[in-house]
Amino acid sequence: MRIALTYNLKLSDSEEEAEFDSQETVNTLAAAIERLGHRLERFEVSGPASRTVARLEAYSPDLIFNIAEGRRGRFREAFYPALFEELGFAYTGSDAYALAITLDKQLTKLVLSKHGIRTPGWQFVEHLNELKVEELRFPVIIKPNFEGSSKGITQDSVAETVEEARTKVAHALSRYPNGVLVEEFIRGTDITVPYLAAVQNDHDGVLSPVSYDIDPAAIAGRKYDIYDYELKTKRESAVKVRAPARLPVKIVEELRTVSKKIIAVLDCRDLGRIDFRLSDAGVPYFLELNALPSLEQGAGIYASAALEGVHLDGVVNAIIQSAGRRYKIKDGRRQGKPARKTGPLRVGFTYNVKRVKPTAEPGATEDSEAEYDSPTTLQAIREAIASWGHEVVDLEATAELPSVLASTPLDIVFNIAEGFKGRNRESQVPAMLELLDIPYTGSDPATLSIALDKALAKKIVRQAGIHTPIFQLMHTGKERLNKEFTSFPLIVKPVAEGSSKGVVSKSVCGNEAELREVVKEIVTKYQQPALIEEYIGGREFTVGLLGERRPRVLPPMEIVFLDKAEKNPIYSFQHKLDWNDRIRYDAPAKLEPALLEKLRTAARGSFMALGCRDVARIDFRMDDKGRLYFIECNPLPGLTPGWSDLVLIAQGAGMDYRGLIGEIMAPAIRRYKEREARRAADESALMKLALEKAAQEKASPSEDKSTGNGSGGGGSSSEAAPRMEMKA
Template identity: 55%
Template sequence: LAARIESISPDLIFNTAEGRRGRAREAFYPALFEELGFPYTGSDAYVLTVTLDKWLTKLVLANQGIDAPRGRLITPDDLRRMKEPGTLGLAMPVIVKPNYEGSSKGIADEAVARDARQLAEMLPRALRNYPSGVLVEEFIAGSDLTVPFLEGYGDEGVLLPVDYDVDPAARSRFNLYDYRLKSADSGSVSVRCPADLPRDIVARVRAITKAAARTLGMRDLGRVDFRLGDDGRLYLLEVNALPSLERGASTFVAAAREGLDYADTLQAIVQSAARRQGLTVKAGNKKRRPPEPLRIGFTFNIKRLDSKNGNDAEAEYDAPETIDSIREALESHGHQVMMFEATAELPRQLMETPVDLVFNIAEGVAGRNREAAVPALCELMGIPYTGSDAATLSIALDKALSKRVLLQHGILTAEFQVMETGRERLSPKLKFPLIIKPNQEGSSKGVSAHASVVDDETALRAVVRELIERYDQPALIEAYISGREFTVGLLGDRRPRVLPPMEIIFKDGNNPRPVYDYQIKQEWEKHVAYQCPAHLSPAELKAIERVARDTFEALDCRDVARVDFRMTAKGEIYVIEVNPLPGLTPGYSDLCLIATAAGIDHRTLIGEILAGGLKRLREKRRAEAARNAEAQSQGREGKSDPRGDDRQLAIPK
């Protein structure tokens, strides 16, 4: 998420995230937004932590003279220390509710204990369901009501009270607005505003809400829930600083009394947060014209030879079907796509057909820097592009060079040697079995399970000479690492998102030295099975994710990459290869299979990769605007000087 936010770089985040677990779960995302430096709607992390804790909220508000039912916070440790809970010093009946839950979870007639015996039976069960702690409060006979808070409207943000008209047949025995009525039986409830209350009660409950919101520091939106006792007293039950935004919720019913429909209310939340952050929100955003589509240049190399027939010259290129799928995904995000095959004509084509951004999957034509050709051209022409830069792509394509970089960062990779002629002396550090590969190829070109793994020097030199002659490049010799094989996809930039590891499981159990080679990749259904997420212990998963992220950062990858690993029986994790330009064929390429397992469809995957380029495009435009403003300012200063001194000329940096 952090990587995606940084890539998108929003002006304002509309936050509704509840979090997943823990007593401070609602505070997690606001704290993350604050750490990243992005403004957001709603209360801050501190307020959300306090208000999720019903007990703490009431302690804070008690200092303001705000009444709440008498109660006790009970944890599992408290219960173990008690011989008999008795009545906990509270007047019966009492209600037992989870202390750190919202949406009336755990609230039901069955949560009301009429005597000490029922309470003693109820507490262990409640704490098993909610081990963080339960709140035991004196039950107040009466009815529930709530007061919504919408900053900028009502009385200092306090709207009119809301109560609930419940079908008598569905009403709970204790007249509770419980979990059942909020969820499964919501059709039996009418949310009513203004509440059917005397004027003095309305005035009092709004005054209490105002004091609670001010004391807690609630911002933009919220809700304060009360119990109106049969004796006319008001008791604060809880404060919700992250209330429901479902249509028909109390906030929208009360906002309608202010003349706001659903969209207007959401806009009011945005405007409140924007004012607080010093941002400008234009009026009538609901009806604004959609932004002009960007002109996305899509650079690729198209495969015209059938790689399955043994000719691997275009093995790394993309089939027309893959190119069409990516183009359709880009267009689905609202962009105009300009198609460019990465040939010698590309510089002229980019000059004649201006684009805002390049989405690059081009592998290049020849040479050890071929993958860097398009990024280097884009940099020369000042066009932002997706993916890693020219330096990273050149280093990653050179297996030996990338291994040296990884070793400098303390990342484990197999012992290796490069041979340029096949006559070099074999390093004494290398122990058989060894595996030989072309040093500057991808897609497992030149790798064969039958020929590439050798046990003696004679066989090694024969394979080395054959690869050097065939691919016109050095051969890489590596120690063969036995163990499980994994590949991991990463998305993002400075804080990459690590996708679930995928294990490549070899079907031939009789082969002690399996290799995920070129032929297997052409007919993978016969030879391997893919398991994603891989079956790993928590410690193994954490270790693989750490090495994947460290590898991504060591090579300065951007937007997307895939890292291949072998994990030995001892748990040692070796990086086999890094691919910052992975295949994007739907339903086939490893990264696409991993993304699908992670719940990311092909359109979204392309959008995630595109996000990095869009971020750099925004940065470029902001920098250009700043330079233009500076140039105009300096130009005005220059014109005011009658001497026309050259020192007054504005020269853009």
């Protein structure tokens, strides 16, 4: 079976990502699915939904194994299942309706209380003036209504008095404005009852209750016995799952019976976890249902399933089997559904091969083919494309390419060709592909031409409200220096080159004489104007983006300069050839949330202003006041495994090389399918017109005979009568 594993990857310890899955969890689940004999692809879904849709449509899975939590909003857990439903994909777990209800704790309680399920008294509060805690028994616990993983729950969440409750509710609402739940605090212990629908037992898949053994040292001095956020996310090593929980048989039976009823009422599918609070008197109170429970190693669902003889692979298989039965998937095919168009595509691979090795020797820099790709890189890309099941057709971008393209049947093209000369060189191959109506990866000819011209790109980005350094073009080195430059140093670089060509240590100029000398060298060597910019002396970042329209912004990478003796460091051509001990790549960059958001916004804004598509890498510098400056955009970034900036950025985001190539290719496959649909519609319309015309032509002779004079002449009376009169 072709299975897509959809997830949000945890990249930080922030509370915002507390419910996301670690790389270890993703790897564990992926390995289990593959051991079960399925073909698996990983889909990290953070970012625009359009990107996820494009990738899923390109892969066409038989089943989606979904553990994605969603990023924001009260219906975040429901978002992806709703999307899968709309796209017609089968998926594991509960549907959007059940997930929306169960993420809303107070709505869940309202529904279950109507069915006689015992729950602590509560009040849902969106505004402080609504609080009526006098109606509740103290103490009470204040928790966010729309959060999981014990987010917002600490020792300070319990209030003993009305005044204390008001203070704590006000604080909670400031952090969680969607509303908080004020609930009677039950003194006792936390109990969890896992659920696996496919496990055949006397309780229809409801497993044995589990409890938590917590290291006494970790909870020394705590007033309240609660499994809070700190224990769940920061001190998880101090918590062990006990399966089965040490409970009287009567309570175990009650918990399983009540859980079975809860599962049925809320229509929880495939898997789930029901949390109870067992009072000191042995009375269980329902707290919440997690219809999208954690599947990290050590989770209660594994410990409880093991009591039934079902271990890790068995748990994963049970989830797949349950979903498979619901969607009537047999032998990897969904019964009653038309087969999705899958199978390999013929993918043309356009490139320029590097035959001259770059060097950065002082006074003799060789960079004529620095932007081209080595045979090793080309082979890595070929293998990555082929690993998705496609046939790869090599198309070196030589002068013969136009005739080769015209005579080679292709579905799409994976383009990394740099072209040969001129500031439009990167657009040459895409322009040919558009002429032949062949979908291809990457930005269109207009964007590629604009982005290669650094001065033109800065003008457009500046119009979009994004800071750029002050800049000027010089064609000879004799032009008057712009008065906007108020001080040195300034930096000089070729206006239309990539891969840091022409950017060397002496590119940063400390006076006008140095600057004019460097300008003359650049104009002579590269046969193009030189770009002069104010030097921004702060931190340097590069940001990768994937997708169309509103792209996914990958976690930024920082280029950290290690040589403290370097007064005005730059990410030079020498650095790119030999970066060991001279620079360090922090991927992802260590940034405070506010700066990270500013960088993401600037990157996305630049991408959209320049009209980029599918993939780009955008460079920024930050000044000493914390302002971010756009330096340049590369919509055709390098893809050398383990070396190119974009590849390192992707690795920092938890994306392997094959996945990166698949992400870049997916939108082009979507455009290919759209083209095929248009062609099919056009053919259908033409066929319809032809049939209508044939029907009209068939009808015309019979109409003529019926209006003729019977002599067999076939002429109409309106035309024949005047002629007869004239002859007479």
